[in-house]
Amino acid sequence: MRSANEAPVNDGRDEVEVGQPNDLQVVLPPETRGTVRPPAAAMPVRAEPVQAGPVRREPVRPESSRAEPVRPEPSRVPGAPNREVDLLAAVERLRMQIATLSLTLDVPEVAAARREREGLLSQLDDYLLPRLRRRDAPLLAVIGGSTGAGKSTLTNSLVRRTVSRSGVLRPTTRSPVLVHHPFDSGAFLSQRILPRLTRVTSEAPEPLQPIDPNAPRITGLRLVPHDGLAPGMAIIDAPDIDSLVETNRDLAVQLLQAADLWIFVTTAARYADAMPWELLRQAADRGVAVAVVLDRVPPEALADLRVHLATRLRDRGLGGAPLFVIPETETVGGFLPEPLIAPLQLWLRRVAGDDHARSVVAERTLKGVLGSLPERAELLAVASEAQVVGWQLLHDEVEAVFATARPRLLASLVDGSLLSGEVLARWQELMADEGFVRRLDGRPESLTDRVGAAMTTAVRRDNEEAQPLDVPVTESVTAAIRAALRSATEDVLNRWRRHPFGSALLTARGHQVTANDIESTLERAVRDWRVGVSSRIATAVEDAVAGTTDAGIDAQTAADVMFVVAVDERSDRSADESVADSAGTVAAARRIVAGFLGVEPVRSVAADARADLVSRAAIMLDTERRRLERLLESVESRTGRAAAVRTAAELVEAAR
Ligand SMILES: Nc1nc2c(ncn2[C@@H]2O[C@H](COP(=O)(O)OP(=O)(O)O)[C@@H](O)[C@H]2O)c(=O)[nH]1
Numbered sequence: 001m002r003s004a005n006e007a008p009v010n011d012g013r014d015e016v017e018v019g020q021p022n023d024l025q026v027v028l029p030p031e032t033r034g035t036v037r038p039p040a041a042a043m044p045v046r047a048e049p050v051q052a053g054p055v056r057r058e059p060v061r062p063e064s065s066r067a068e069p070v071r072p073e074p075s076r077v078p079g080a081p082n083r084e085v086d087l088l089a090a091v092e093r094l095r096m097q098i099a100t101l102s103l104t105l106d107v108p109e110v111a112a113a114r115r116e117r118e119g120l121l122s123q124l125d126d127y128l129l130p131r132l133r134r135r136d137a138p139l140l141a142v143i144g145g146s147t148g149a150g151k152s153t154l155t156n157s158l159v160r161r162t163v164s165r166s167g168v169l170r171p172t173t174r175s176p177v178l179v180h181h182p183f184d185s186g187a188f189l190s191q192r193i194l195p196r197l198t199r200v201t202s203e204a205p206e207p208l209q210p211i212d213p214n215a216p217r218i219t220g221l222r223l224v225p226h227d228g229l230a231p232g233m234a235i236i237d238a239p240d241i242d243s244l245v246e247t248n249r250d251l252a253v254q255l256l257q258a259a260d261l262w263i264f265v266t267t268a269a270r271y272a273d274a275m276p277w278e279l280l281r282q283a284a285d286r287g288v289a290v291a292v293v294l295d296r297v298p299p300e301a302l303a304d305l306r307v308h309l310a311t312r313l314r315d316r317g318l319g320g321a322p323l324f325v326i327p328e329t330e331t332v333g334g335f336l337p338e339p340l341i342a343p344l345q346l347w348l349r350r351v352a353g354d355d356h357a358r359s360v361v362a363e364r365t366l367k368g369v370l371g372s373l374p375e376r377a378e379l380l381a382v383a384s385e386a387q388v389v390g391w392q393l394l395h396d397e398v399e400a401v402f403a404t405a406r407p408r409l410l411a412s413l414v415d416g417s418l419l420s421g422e423v424l425a426r427w428q429e430l431m432a433d434e435g436f437v438r439r440l441d442g443r444p445e446s447l448t449d450r451v452g453a454a455m456t457t458a459v460r461r462d463n464e465e466a467q468p469l470d471v472p473v474t475e476s477v478t479a480a481i482r483a484a485l486r487s488a489t490e491d492v493l494n495r496w497r498r499h500p501f502g503s504a505l506l507t508a509r510g511h512q513v514t515a516n517d518i519e520s521t522l523e524r525a526v527r528d529w530r531v532g533v534s535s536r537i538a539t540a541v542e543d544a545v546a547g548t549t550d551a552g553i554d555a556q557t558a559a560d561v562m563f564v565v566a567v568d569e570r571s572d573r574s575a576d577e578s579v580a581d582s583a584g585t586v587a588a589a590r591r592i593v594a595g596f597l598g599v600e601p602v603r604s605v606a607a608d609a610r611a612d613l614v615s616r617a618a619i620m621l622d623t624e625r626r627r628l629e630r631l632l633e634s635v636e637s638r639t640g641r642a643a644a645v646r647t648a649a650e651l652v653e654a655a656r
């Protein structure tokens with residue numbers, strides 16, 4: 001059998017009684033009809049702190065509808081059954097998974113996912129986790145609704161004191177006001193709920209502020225202890241849900257999500273507005289405990305409006321919500337006349353003062369919010385998968401570019417392609433230079449016979465020593481690596497830009513790529529290579545002349561030939577005597593040098609020089625690639641995160 005104090009929150013099965021036209025009392029569901037009365041001694045109109053309702057906070061007893069056979073388990077902490085501990089731990093784990101999810105990449109739908117994540121984290125921190133930790137903590141009722149609905153007036157009227165500024169100038173309520181019984185100070189002074197709002201304890205209403213649509217985020221929560229409310233339930237006068245100021249709207253929604261109970265205020269003139277109904281729809285979807293106040297109703301429209309609103313509430317799954325109708329009236333000193341506010345006041349006191357009623361309200365909202373978690377977690381898991389897909393696409397572009405660029409550069413460094421332009425001109429100059437030929441061996445026929453024919457078009461610079469070839473070769477090597485690095489990076493960036501999220505990523509973090517200065521590293525790498533090759537050639541020359549009286553070959557000449565041989569591996573294979581092109585002349589020159597230094601030393605100097613060059617270029621290219629990949633890792637989105645979110649959500653489901 002239901003007690004007389006049964007909470008007037010029904011399960012939505014019953015129709016709202018639309019009542020008599022002149023009935024200004026609360027409209028309650030049939031099952032609780034007739035129970036609206038001050039619970040005698042326990043609930044005086046002006047609550048006396050000491051007797052005003054139970055302030056003892058007993059461990060909540062399992063709600064009858066959900067009660068399972070309680071197995072005796074001596075090891076349990078009293079008041080914290082394992083099930084609740086498991087549930088708390090599971091929600092904490094889910095929170096951690098969601099908080100650490102990377103949603104940085106601007107893939108489609110990410111904005112919605114980020115909003116969802118923000119909202120969910122707020123609700124977990126502001127409401128769900130605190131409620132799970134302290135199921136018996138006082139309730140928080142949020143007075144919400146649209147601009148000018150009379151929320152602040154209602155708040156002030158409930159406690160019969162001006163705690164919140166009301167008025168025609170908008171917006172009047174910025175930092176929200178939380179009114180609580182002094183006994184409940186501990187529950188609200190601490191950062192237990194709404195931890196991101198700093199507590200302000202000044203009781204004076206905030207000064208009137210000019211409207212600033214770009215006003216910064218509100219960070220304060222003004223606490224007003226007042227014994228006009230019963231212990232056990234606090235009320236917050238929230239900012240307007242349709243405020244001009246975005247941060248106010250956000251805060252209004254955040255507060256509604258933090259509430260155990262919504263007291264939704266709308267007026268006769270405004271109750272058809274879309275925004276309140278959208279929020280009410282969400283409340284119904286999530287099973288949040290809701291009470292509705294229809295304010296400022298012209299007496300002649302009372303009956304029609306009430307029927308209409310009651311029907312509308314029922315159609316939207318809120319048939320069980322208590323409906324309070326307040327007729328239009330003059331305010332007295334800013335307050336609604338006591339008799340008009342009394343039904344709501346009494347109902348609030350009754351819920352606040354009754355352990356069971358409180359727990360019904362708290363559990364209902366708790367259940368609703370817990371029930372909403374799988375769907376919300378799934379949305380984030382899907383968003384995480386979209387991140388992985390986007391990340392992989394960008395990664396694939398790097399792979400595609402470097403898979404081509406790397407072998408192409410490494411081959412071009414040694415396949416003779418560098419033997420063009422300045423290098424080729426110098427080589428031809430050298431081949432045509434008699435001094436060079438003489439220096440080689442004093443046996444002019446070996447070169448003049450073999451290469452003379454190919455040199456007919458060479459620019460002959462008489463009386464002038466040809467420049468050493470290591471300079472143009474190293475310059476050419478440097479230019480080739482530089483061009484390959486730049487074009488690979490450019491290719492990757494262009495490919496990334498073709499994805500909208502890649503383009504957004506570059507706008508945000510592109511400087512990490514473009515700011516790189518490769519010049520000094522590049523120059524050092526090529527210089528070290530040149531020095532290494534020179535010293536290997538010098539050693540080979542020294543080894544060759546050691547112990548012989550042969551005038552041999554001078555080191556500079558050998559170096560000139562060997563630097564060209566190093567970048568032209570065709571000379572390894574050129575067995576024929578064709579000297580019709582540069583490859584032929586290089587092969588010929590190489591054979592002559594080998595005649596002095598030995599075939600094997602020449603082969604090994606050339607092989608070492610090429611291996612060293614290729615490895616240095618590969619390192620530079622790989623470093624460039626890593627740099628691009630690091631940019632992707634900074635928006636890291638590991639696979640497996642979606643699965644972890646889903647598992648965490650399943651554990652919450654299993655524990656609830
Ligand atoms: N006549 C009359 N004026 C009201 C009533 N409720 C609110 N107001 C006035 O309407 C304006 C907006 O009220 P306020 O409480 O600030 O609305 P809020 O934006 O929802 O907080 C103020 O000027 C109030 O004095 C009422 O029941 N009757």
Ligand SMILES: [Mg+2]
Nearest residue numbers: 151152172173
């Ligand atoms: Mg207000």
